Amino acid sequence: MHTQVAIIGAGPAGLLLGRILQSHGIGTVILERRSRDYVLARVRAGMLEQGTVDTLREYGVAERLDEMGVAHPTMQFLWNGVRRDVPLEDEDGRRLTNYGQSYVVEDLIKHREADGLPIVFEAEVSSLDGIEDSPSVTYSVDGETKTLTCDFIAGCDGYLGVSRRSLPGAEAASYLKEFPFAWFGILAEATPNPHTRGFSNTPRGLAVSSARSATRSRLYLQVDPEFDITSMSDDEIWDELDRRLSDQDGNKVTRGPIIEKSVARLRAFVCEKMRHGKLAIAGDAAHIVPPSGAKGLNLAVGDVRLLGEAIRRHLLDKDDALLDDYSRLALERIWPTVHWSCLMSEAFHTFPGQTEFDTRRQHQTLDFWAHDEIGNRWFREAMLGLPYAV
Numbered sequence: 268m269h270t271q272v273a274i275i276g277a278g279p280a281g282l283l284l285g286r287i288l289q290s291h292g293i294g295t296v297i298l299e300r301r302s303r304d305y306v307l308a309r310v311r312a313g314m315l316e317q318g319t320v321d322t323l324r325e326y327g328v329a330e331r332l333d334e335m336g337v338a339h340p341t342m343q344f345l346w347n348g349v350r351r352d353v354p355l356e357d358e359d360g361r362r363l364t365n366y367g368q369s370y371v372v373e374d375l376i377k378h379r380e381a382d383g384l385p386i387v388f389e390a391e392v393s394s395l396d397g398i399e400d401s402p403s404v405t406y407s408v409d410g411e412t413k414t415l416t417c418d419f420i421a422g423c424d425g426y427l428g429v430s431r432r433s434l435p436g437a438e439a440a441s442y443l444k445e446f447p448f449a450w451f452g453i454l455a456e457a458t459p460n461p462h463t464r465g466f467s468n469t470p471r472g473l474a475v476s477s478a479r480s481a482t483r484s485r486l487y488l489q490v491d492p493e494f495d496i497t498s499m500s501d502d503e504i505w506d507e508l509d510r511r512l513s514d515q516d517g518n519k520v521t522r523g524p525i526i527e528k529s530v531a532r533l534r535a536f537v538c539e540k541m542r543h544g545k546l547a548i549a550g551d552a553a554h555i556v557p558p559s560g561a562k563g564l565n566l567a568v569g570d571v572r573l574l575g576e577a578i579r580r581h582l583l584d585k586d587d588a589l590l591d592d593y594s595r596l597a598l599e600r601i602w603p604t605v606h607w608s609c610l611m612s613e614a615f616h617t618f619p620g621q622t623e624f625d626t627r628r629q630h631q632t633l634d635f636w637a638h639d640e641i642g643n644r645w646f647r648e649a650m651l652g653l654p655y656a657v
């Protein structure tokens with residue numbers, strides 16, 4: 268089989284890149300190691316920057332988002348037991364929108380399928396070859412080994428994928444920070460209580476309460492990296508959420524059946540080498556952010572907008588200038604956003620050995636972002652997202 272661009276991974280990055288290239292009339296095949304059902308059921312955060320919403324609109328995949336997306340005009344911070352509203356909208360009306368990431372993925376898959384374009388599920392890519400001049404991808408599906416030849420490979424296969432490992436020089440250009448804690452996340456059939464929303468800094472560690480939909484709540488507790496998911500009963504989880512999220516007015520989290528539990532370690536990672544020859548990486552394959560800034564999907568969108576245009580010029584205009592500049596331009600958005608996400612993490616979590624002095628400094632940071640004019644402007648700019656290179 269031959270295609271113009273082989274895309275590895277049907278996450279938000281790979282699917283949106285496929286959509287962008289489709290709009291330029293460029294053929295793609297997406298290879299995804301998981302099943303269709305697995306990809307559709309994957310639960311992840313869903314805070315979309317204005318630029319992400321605009322991009323999804325631009326490529327014609329935002330009908331449901333426009334119907335169901337919920338504006339997020341403020342964010343709530345809780346410290347010393349007091350909840351405060353932090354304004355998020357800017358003067359130009361840019362804002363954050365709450366829309367589950369699994370919906371973004373589903374919208375992209377359904378449009379692609381309706382247009383008759385290929386996604387091969389349960390196709391595990393094992394190697395990438397010929398990336399200097401005539402690329403090919405080896406994968407196995409139904410126990411059979413197959414080869415996809417192409418003009419370009421886009422590695423959108425996440426942090427653990429095969430693409431970054433196949434990119435010469437990537438390892439030497441990679442930077443990793445692991446935080447000494449994890450997030451224990453639950454999804455519950457519980458009407459979100461607007462009075463317990465937001466991020467909480469407490470001596471017991473961070474807690475986060477957010478709305479996934481009108482009837483579903485998504486909540487997180489900071490836990491030890493080795494946390495055993497079976498070590499807390501559902502009642503103990505709710506009690507701990509109450510301890511960390513209740514405020515001066517006695518507002519408590521609404522309880523309900525817990526339908527999903529997961530633990531994710533917090534890390535930040537950047538690979539500064541994002542392209543070699545006819546292979547480029549985008550999204551989580553190139554960088555990981557700690558979840559506190561909700562930037563993972565939004566960063567991936569910035570990458571694939573840029574990469575889509577660079578591939579278009581490379582294939583259709585025979586102009587490689589933008590492709591040659593891909594890493595540099597992408598990193599102009601990636602590093603500040605990774606830095607921002609780390610600052611958010613550092614302001615809300617309790618670190619091992621943390622002193623009262625450290626806690627008071629965290630409160631100063633939160634106060635600056637919430638109440639100081641300059642601090643709040645800076646916070647809003649970071650949350651609303653940096654401009655795109657193209």
Ligand code: APR
Pocket residue numbers: 275276277278279280281298299300301306311368390391392393423424425426427428429549550551552562563564565567
């Ligand atoms: N062969 C084929 N597919 C693979 C392989 C492989 N060898 N390795 C990984 N994949 C697939 C994964 O199964 C996954 O579906 O690549 C996909 C990568 O998707 P994501 O992990 O969602 O990464 P990305 O698209 O970059 O996501 C961007 O959105 O979902 C969030 O947390 C994610 O912050 C990230 C952002």
